[in-house]
Amino acid sequence: MVEAYILVQTEVGRAADVAREIAAIDGVAQAEDVTGPYDVIVRASADDIDSLGRLVVARIQRLDGIARTLTCPIVKI
Template identity: 75%
Template sequence: MVQAYVLIQTEVGMAKDVALDIAAIEGVTRAEDVTGPYDVIVRAEAEDIDALGRLVIAEIQRREGIARTLTCPIVNI
């Protein structure tokens, strides 16, 4: 299992709607609207890194109101 944080910049005024929309996606374990350089922080999980990439590209990035994303895989040492 691979987990990651996905940091999202939204269009102005869209953070709450984007967080609620993304929270319903299978593989997303948490989505919260926040303040700072990013507007929404998502925690997601997938079977492997390829599936994680598909989740981000096919499901998360295609949502209305998203300007840009940054995916940060979690490293367990």
């Protein structure tokens, strides 16, 4: 199991809508609209890193209103 934080920049005024849409995607545990350089912070999980990449590219980045994402896999020691 791979978990990650996904930092999302949205188009102006779209953060709340984008967070709500992302939260409904399978594999997403939480999506919150925040202030700062990123507009939405997402916590997601997948079976492996390839599946996580597909989740981000095929499901999240394709939503309307998203300008950019940054995926940060969680390191567990």
